[in-house]
Amino acid sequence: MVQLYIGLGFLLAAVAPLLHRWMGDRTNLLLVVYPALAALWLISQAPGVIAGNNLVFTADWVPSLGLSLTLMLDGLALMFALLISIVGAFVLLYAGGYLKGNPDMARFHAAFMAFMAAMFGLVLADGLVTLFVFWELTSITSYLLIGFNHQDEKSREAARQSLFVTVGGGLALMAGLVLLGIASGSWSLTDIRSLETDLREHALYTPMLLCLVVGAFTKSAQFPFHFWLPNAMAAPSPVSAYLHSATMVKAGIYLLARLQPDLGDTALWTALLSLGGGVTMLLGAFMAVRYTNIKKLLAYSTIMALGTLTMLLGIGSDEALIAFAVFLVAHSLYKGSLFMVAGILDHETGTQDIQAMGGLRAAMPVTAAAAMLAALSFAGLPPLLGFVGKEAMLKAVLKADAFPLLLAVLAFSAAFLTIAAAAIVALRPFLGTLKATPRTPHEAPLSMLLGPSVLALLSLLLGLFVPLTGPAFSAVVTAVAGAPVEVPLSLWHGVNLPLVLTMSSLLLGIGLYLCWDGVRARLATLTPVTHRGPQAWYYAILRAFVSLAEWQTRVLQNGYMRHYILVMLVTLAALLVNSILIRHAPGLSLAFDVRFHEVMVAATMMLGALAAPMLRSSLGAVVSVGVTGFSIALIFLLFSAPDLAITQLLVETLTVILLVLVLFRLPRFSHLSTRFERIRDGVVAAVVGGLLSLLVLIAWDVKQFTPISQYMIENSVSLAHGRNIVNVILVDYRALDTLGEMFVLSLAAIGVIAMLKLRVPPVRRSTGE
Amino acid sequence: MVKPGSVILNTAARMLMPLQLLFSIFLLLRGHDEPGGGFIAGLVAAGAFALYLFAFGVDATRAILRAVDPRDLIGTGLLLGVLSALPAWFVGEPILTAQWWPIDALGMKLSTPLIFDIGVYLAVLGAVTAMVMTLMEVDTDEG
Amino acid sequence: MIDLLKAILLLGGALLMLLAAVGIVRLPDLLTRMHATTKAASLGVNLTMLAVALHFSDVGVVARALAIILFVLTTAPIAAHVMGRAGYFVGTRLWSGTVKDELRPNYDPLTHELKSGQEPRQNVERPGRDEAPE
Amino acid sequence: MNPDVALPVLLPLLSGAVSLLFWRSRALQRFVAVAGMLGLFVVSVRLFLLTLENGYVTMQVGNWPAPFGITFIADMFSAVMVLLASMIGLAIGVYSLATTGRGHEAFGYYPLMHLLLAGCVGAFLTGDIFNLYVWFEVMLVASFALLILGSERAQMEGAIKYVTLNLLASVIFLTATGLTYGLVGTLNMADIALRLDASEHQGMVEVLAVMYMVAFGIKAAAFPLFFWLPASYHTPPVAVSALFAGLLTKVGVYALFRVLTLLFDQSMDYLQPILLWGAAFTMVTGVLGAAAQYEFRRILSFHIVSQIGYMLLGLALYTPLAIAGGVFAVMHNIVVKTNLFLISGVAHRLQGTYRLKRMGGLSRRHPWLAAAFFLSAFSLAGLPPLSGFFAKFMLVRAGIEAGAYVVTGIALLVGLMTLYSMVKIWNEVFWKKLPDDNNVPDNTAATESNGRLGLALMYLPVMVLALGTLLIGVFAEPLVRVMNMIATQLLNSSGYIEAVLGDNVASRTTTLLAEPKTPVGEGLAEGVAP
Amino acid sequence: MEPLMAVGIGILYAVAIFLILRRSIVKLVIGFVLLANAANLLIFTTAGMTRDAPPLIADDRLLPAGNVADPLPQAVVLTAIVIAFGVLAFAVVLIRRAYEIVQADDMDQMKDTDT
Amino acid sequence: MIGAVWNLLLGLAWVVLSGDFSGFNLLTGLVFGYLVLALIEPQVAPLSGYSVRLPRMLKFVAFFLKELIHANWRVAFDIMTPPWHMRPGVIAMPLSAYTDLEITFVANLISLTPGTLSLDLSDDRRVLYIHAMFLDDEEALRSSLKEMEHRALELFR
Amino acid sequence: MEYVIIMAQSIMGLALLLAFVRVVRGPSLPDRAVALELFSTIVMGLVGVQAIASGVASFLDVAIVIALMGFLASIGFARFLERGGLRDD
Ligand code: NA
C-alpha cells in the first residue's frame, strides 16, 4: 500500500505536464493533497510507532538479487517522513505563489513531486538497494530542480556540481552498501539489525564505513564536500527551502543515524563523524557571516547545522542522540521558514542582498514576524525548540568521550556565529530605514505566507510544549540508539554550563551583529584562502580529468592507423609468447619429407612475398604477389586439392584485374617511413610471423583426433549423391557456409557499386558538418 | 594513354568468350562429381565477361546482357540460394536438407544442391561482373 | 615404347620451359624475351599434354588434353600480342642491337594513328611530318 | 530438431535477397524493410519463448548429424541476443524510413540492413566455429558497405581504419580456426569443447584461447584493440551509427562469452586476470576518450568502448552473478546506446549539426525528446532505477564478492565519468539556449519541410526504447531471472554440448581418442560399385 | 614439407603485416592480399598436407580407393578464399575512393576522424 | 549459317571437354552452345567462307609444326649460347588476309612461330607489324611469313 | 618413369624460380607481366606432370582453367598500360 502511495508520487510527477494542461495553476492545490494526506496518515500511525510497534510493509522487487521494496516505519523514519510531508505540503503551497505564471511550472512540479516521492522512499526503505535507488533519485531530481533556470549558465553549473558531488558520493555509498550486504549476508536493514554477529568486527568494516561515510558526507554537505550546497542556491527558493534545508541534505544524516546501531560507536566512527561534523559546523557558521546574499548565508548556516548533527551522531551518547533528534526537527522548521522568507524577500524586492534591504517591517509585517520568530529558534533562544536543541547539544558535547574540549570550542564558536547570522537574517531586512529595491515591496500572498508562518509557529509551539514531545523523540532516539532510551525534555534545566555558554555566545553574537560590516571587510582578506578550498579542488580535479582525457586521446586515439595495428599486434604477440614460449615450452619433432620441385614452389611463394615490399614499383609488387598466389595454387595442386587450385588461380587472376583497374588511379610507391619505423615494424612483423610458423608446426605435431571429415567421405556418394567431396561439402554438408559466403561476395559488390556510383552532395545544410 | 583497341584481341575475345561461358556452365553442372561447382564456374563466367569488357567496353557488354543488370544476377542468385533451403522445411526436415527429384526422361536428377549451386553461380557471376563493370564505367566517365 | 615417348615428351616439355625461363632471364629487352616465353613455354605445355594424353589413353582425357593444347595455342599469342603491343607503345626501351623499326615512323603518338605506309598519297599528307622509310 | 531456430536467419536473408532483386523499386524496399523486420521480430519472440521453455533449441542444418554438419543452436543467451537484435532492427527499420535519402535507398541501404542483421543473428545462433566466421564476415561486409554509403570524406577515412582493423581481426579469427581444426579435427563448437578438454597439449589450447580473445576483442572494441571504433562510428548516416552502436560490438562480446565459456573454460584461470585488466582499461580509456570530445556522436562512440568494459568485467569475474551482470549490461547497452544515437539523429535533424557548441534549447521545445535523452543518458551512467543500474549493481556486487576491489572501484568511478559526458550533452544540447550563430534554428518550418510524419517516425522508436530502459529497470525481476539462466547455462557447458551432440556425448569422448592420428580414408572398406 | 610450409606461412604473415604497417595505402592493399593468402595456406597446412589422391570418388565406387586428402579444410579454404576476395575487392575500391578524396598515398593524411 | 557452324563447334567442344561422347551429351552441348551464342549474337561479325576442310588443315598442321620446331631450335641456341647472334627489329608485313578472323588467325600463327611476334595492325588493316628476332635474312623471313599466311588463308577460302 | 617425372618436375620447378627472377628484376611492368605469364604456363606444365604422377585425370581441369583464363591477367596489365597507368619502372 505505502509502496503504491510512493508510486503515486512518481505517477503524479509523470502526469504533471498533463495536469497542467487541464487544470492550469490549480494543479498546485491538487498536488498539495499528496503530502497532506501522507502527513495525516503518518500522524495517525504515530501513536503506534511511539508505543514501539514498528510498521513493516513487505513487497518484493527483484527477489533474484535479494532486492525488496519492503518499507519500514519506525521512530526515525516517522520523524523524517513527517518533516518531508509537512514541510513539503507548505513548500508546495508556497511554490504556487512563488512561481505563479512561470511557464515551466509543470516541469517544476514534475521534478518536485518525483523528489518528494523519492524522499519518502529513501526514509522508509528497508532494503539497502532500495534505499540507494531512492537516494540516487533524490540526486537526479534535485539536479533538475537546481537547474530549473537552466538557461542561466550559473544554474547549470550549480546543478552539475551538486550532481557530480552527490552522485560521486552515491557511488561510494553503493560500494559501502554492497560491502554491508556482503558482510552481513542480507540486504534488509531490519535483518541486519537483528544479526547475531557484530559487523564492527568484520574484516570489511573499515572500507565499508569509509564508503558509507563518504556517501553520507557528500549528500549532507559535510566538509570537504560542502561546497555544492551554497552554489545550489541557484535553485528557486522553494527548492532551497525544501531540499537544501529540510529534506535532501538530511538524507546523509538519516543514513548515518540508520546505521548507528550497527556500525556506530567505534573509534573510527567517532573520529570521522565527530571531527568531521565539528569542523563542518564551525566552517558553516564562519562562512555564513561572510555573505550578504541571504540565501548563501542561510545555506552556510545549514552546513553548520548538518555538521552539528553529524557531530552528535559521532559522539553517540544518549544525550547526543537526544540532541540530534531535537536539533534536527528544530532546524528543519526554522530553516524551512527562513528560506521561504528569503524567497519572499527576493520575490518582493527583486534582490537577495541583505545590505540592499532595510525597513521592510512596515511593508511586510507578517513576513517580518515569521522571520523573527524563526530566527529566535535559529539563534537557539528560549522558548523556542531551537533553544532546547542547542542546550542538549552543548550538554552532549561537554560530556563527549572523545575530544570533548575541542568539540566544545568548536560548538561554542559556532553558536555565537550562528546567533549573529540569525540576527542578520531576521533584523537587517526589516529594521532601519526603508531602502530602495528593484521592486516595490509589499506583503506576499497568503499562499506564500502560510508556510513560513506555520513552520515558525511550530518552532515556538514545540518549544513551549517540549515536555509533551518526549515520547515522540524517545521513539526516534530509540531507533537511532538501537535500544530504548527515555527522553526527558524541558525548557528549563536551571543554570548550568550550557546555559552559561548560551548566554555568553548571545553576547558575543550580538556584538558581532553590531559590527558585522566591519568584520566582513576584515574577513574579506581571507578570500584568497577560502578560494583554495574544496571547491577549488573540485575544479582542479575536473580540469585534470579533462586534460587527462585529452592527453589520452592524443596519445592513444592519435589517428595513425599503423600505431593502432602495432598495438594490436604487440598485444597478440605478447600473449602468444607468454602462452607458447614461457608457460608451455614447445617440444617439436620435425620430419622433413620434401621434393625438389616442392622446394622451388615454396621458394617462389616466399620470395614473391618478400620481394613485394622491396620493389619500388607498385605494379611490380602486384606481379610479385601474383607469383605468390600462383605458387600457392601450385601447392594446393601438389597436395591434392584441385578445386582449391582452380579457385586460387581464378581469384588470383581476378584480383590482378581488380588491382590494375584500381591502382591505375593511384600514385607510385612512396617511401614515407623512417629507418627506425621500418626496423621496428620489421621486428614486430617477424615476431608475429615466427610465432605463427611455430604454431603451425605444433598443431601439425600434436594431431590427436580423427577429423570429422571421415564421415563426409564415407557418406558422400551414398547419402549426398556426389563424387567431388569438396563440392558436396560446399553445397550440402556445409551449404550454410556457402550461403553466407555468396552473401558476402554480393555485399562486397553492392558496396563497391555504391562507393563508385553514389555521390551524395557533400553538404545539405549551411550548418551541416 | 596509348593506342586503344586491337582487332586481334577483339576477334579473339569474341571467339573465346562463348567458349569460356560454355566451360563455366560445364564446370557448374558437373561440379558435384568432378572439380568445379558454382563458385569456380561463376568465377570463370565472370572472367569471360571481364575479357569482353576489356575488349569491347562497358556499353557493348551491357548490350549483350540486354535488360539484365549484373545486380539482377546477384539478387536472383541469392534468392535461389535462400529458396533452395526451404523445400526441406516444407517436408518437415531441417533447412538445407538436400531434396532429390529424379527426372527419368532425361536420366538425370534435379536437386536442391543443384539449385543452390546455380544460385552460387549467378551470385558470383553477378557480383564480380558488377564490380569490374562499375570500375570500368567510372574509369571511362572520369577519362 | 610408349613410356619412352612419354619420357621424351615430358622431358622435352620441361626443357622447353626451362629454355623459356632462361630466355626470359637472359634476353636483353622485352620483345626478345617475349619470343622466348610465348613459344617455347607454349610448346612445352603442349608436349606435356601430349604425354598426358598418351599416359591415360582414355578418350575423355585425350580430348581434354587436346582442348588444352588448342586453348593454349589460342590464348598465348593473344596475350603476347596484347602485351607486346602495349609494351611497345608505352615506350619500353628496345635492345641496342635492334637493327630496324618500321613501325615507329608510322605511328603518331598524339592521335594514336597507325599508318600502314602504303596509303594513297592524300591520306598521308600532314604538315610538318615527313618521314621516309629507312 | 526445430525449424524455428533457423527462421531468424533465413528471414532477413530472404528479405535481403528480395530487396536486392527488386533494387529498382523504392516502395517495395521500404515495405520489405518494415515487414521483414517485423517478421524477424515475431520469429525471434517465438524462438525466445521456445528456448525459455526448453532451455536449448537445436537444428542440424541439412539433416547431417552433429558434429558433421552445421548445428544451429539457441540457448538462452543467443535467444536473448537474437530478440534484442530483432528489436533494434525493427526500431531502426522504422527510423530509417524517415532518414534515408533516395540515393542511399537506390544503392542498397535496406538490403544491407537486412543482411547485417542476418549476419548478427547467424552469429548468435550457429554452433559451428567456421560458420561463425562466415556470419561475422556477412555482418562485417554489410557494415563496410553501410559505413561508406554516401562516400563523404570522413566516411572514407573512417572506413579505411574500420575495414583494415576489422580485417586484421578476421584474419586472426580465421587463423585460430584453422589451427583449431588442425589440432582437433572438428569445427562443431560443442565437439571442439570436448576435444580441447581431452587435448594433450594444453599450451596450444591456451594459444587458441588467446587468439580468439584478441580477435573477438578487436570486434568487441576492447582495450587496447578498440581504435577502429571511435575513428569510424560517427561518420555514417545516423541510423547506421545507431545500428552499429547497438549491435556490432556486442556480437564480438557475444562471441567472447561463447567461446571462452564453452571452449576454453579450462584456461580461464590464466585468462581471467588478463580479461579483468582489459576490462578496466577499456572502461577507463573509453570514458576518458568521450570526455575529450565535443560532438554528440563522437562522445557516444567512445562510450560504446567504455561500456564494453563492463560486459568484459562480467566475463572476467566468471561467477554466475558476474556473467549474469555482464549479459545484463549487454542487453541494457543495446537498448540504450541505440537510442542515444537515434536521439542524436533527431537532434541533428532539428538543428543541423552534431557539434555541442552550436546546439541548444531542445529541452524547452522538445520536452519529450529531452525526457527520452535524459532517461537513456542517466541509464547509461548506471543511475537507478534505470536498466544500467542493474547491470552495474550486479557487476559491482560480483566484483566485491570476488575480491576484485580495485577494478570494481574503477567500474564505479567510470559511472561518474560517464555521467560527466552525459551531463555535458544534456547541458549543451538541451538546457543551454540555442546559440545565435546556429542559423538553422529549431523552428517548426525546418521540421515542416522534413515532414511531420518523418519526425514522428523518428520519435516512435526513440520513445519506445526510452520507455524500455525505464521498464527494464522497474520490472527487472524477470530479466534478472533470464540472465541467471544464461549464466547457469554458460557456466555449465555440458548442457550445451549435450543439446548439440545428443545422447552419445559420454561415449564420444572415449572413442575420440580410440584411433589417434588416423589419416583420412585409411581403414575404409573397399568401395564397391553400386 | 610442413616445416618448409610453416616457414613460408610465417613469411607471408610477416610480409603482409609489414606492408600493412606502411603509410602508403597502395602497400596496404598488397598487404591485404598476402594476409588472406597466408591465412588460407595456414588452414590448408595445419589440417595436414598429403600427396595422396584428391578427395574425389571414381564413377564406379562408393568410397575412395585409398587415402584421400582431407576435403573439409579444402572446402573451408575455398570459402575463405572467396570471402577474402570479396572483402579485398571492397577494400581496394575503398582505398581508391579514399585516395581520390584525400589525394595522397599516405595514411597519415587520413586522421581527421579520430579526435 | 555461321551461327549454326559455331553452334556445332561449341556443342562438340562440350562433348570433348566432358569426355562423354553420348548423343544426349551432344544435345546438351548444342543447347548450351545455342544459349551462349544467343548471348553474344549481336556482336558476332560475319564469318563468311568458313568451313571445315580437314585435309588442308592436316597439311597445315604439319607445316606449322615443322616451322615451330625449326625456329624454336634457333631461338634456343641463341638463348643458351652467350654471344647474341640475333638481329632483332620491327618489320611491316603487308597482309592478304582481310576479315577479322583471318587477320587474327594469321597474326596468332606468326606470334606462335618462334622468332616472330605480331605487334600491331595498321589502322587500315593492310599491314601487320611484326617483331622478328633474326633479321639477318629479311627476305627469307618475309617469304616464309607470306607462305604461312597463304597456307593459313587456304583454310578459310 | 618415376625418375622422368621427378626430373620433369625439378626442371619445371627450376624454371619457375628463373621466371621469378625476371619478375623481380623487371625493369618495366610489361617485363614482369610477361614473366608472370610464363609462370602460369609453367604451372600448366606442372599440372600435366602431376596428373601423370598421381594418375588423377581430374587435375587436368586446373590446366584447362589456366589455358582459358590465365591470359586475362596479361590483358589486364596491358589495359593498365594502354590507359596510361603509371609505369614506375
Ligand atoms: Na573446455
Ligand code: NA
Ligand atoms: Na564451460
